[in-house]
Amino acid sequence: MRFLLALMISIIVLGCKNNSEKLSLHDESQSYEGPIIDMHIHSAEKEEFTKDTLGFCLPIINIIQHFDPKEDYLEIWNEKLHNPECVDPMWSPKSYDNFIERLTYQLEKHNISTVTSGPPLTVEDIHNRIGDRIIKSCQFRIGRDSITLDSLRLLVEKNGFRVLGEISNQYEGIAPSDPRMEPYYALAEQLDIPVAIHLGSGLPGHFYFEPGLSPRLSNPLELEPIIRKFPKLRISIMHYGEPFIDELIAMMGNFPQLYADIGGIQVYYPREYFYEYHLKKLVSAGFGKRIMFGSDMIIWPEIIDRAVRVIDEAPFLSMQQKEDIFYNNAARFLRLEEMK
């Protein structure tokens, strides 16, 4: 009996030990401390910040875990953001000034330079306020952003815009290879600036916000006609075309000029799933030199902290792989040396 009791206690103790080992898997000495390039943030509009602050929970996919279509989706979503169900929601800034302050803090804390996409005027504004950590990128969506080819040329040649993106036609159900995009791709190729194309899921239930969004168009195979037509064009797949990992692998294998940014997906899905079925798979398939860090920061600056942590704490990444994902790959893709 005594022996049994001792055995049970030792099992319990050993069990605890195992658990604490699991919890402390991330060795702080292995933390990445170098500079970071965030390939994917957005310049927010001033009107987006009011006293009515919104609480956002991670992982994003868990915000809505089920939905009965007899309900009003937007009402439910609204409720989840006003009364978030997690213990550690991020709260949106009450004003644009507070947003800039908190974003600057994040960028300085992690030594981040960031490709910042938005309408040209808001990108200019955020660049004026924060400075050269902001790499200017011109967002584009057919029908919404009516920027002409001449204005795009001017933005690049006179105003220092470095990237055409986020190209978000997927939200309107428009494929990357839509013929209306061809003159823009041709110009980007000619001006030698990369394009960054959104391929991936929207918010949970995004259909109810923008019914045009088609998950079918997240598939990286959709890019093949563009690559064939514009062989010198540099393309970054924003959100890496998740969850179409095998298709991404097929495309990256066949077209070694193709890069992909993580684009907030490290906080979109639960960490275990992102690690096991996306990041680990891509790195172990041999694409660690073309995956770039991205947070998809929109109005919650602290998402950057969380997004950095998920990559930094990936137990299967070597320090060299972290250096590549956080900095080297994006620097090579953007030709940062030549930009200076």
Ligand SMILES: [Zn+2]
């Ligand atoms: Zn996107």
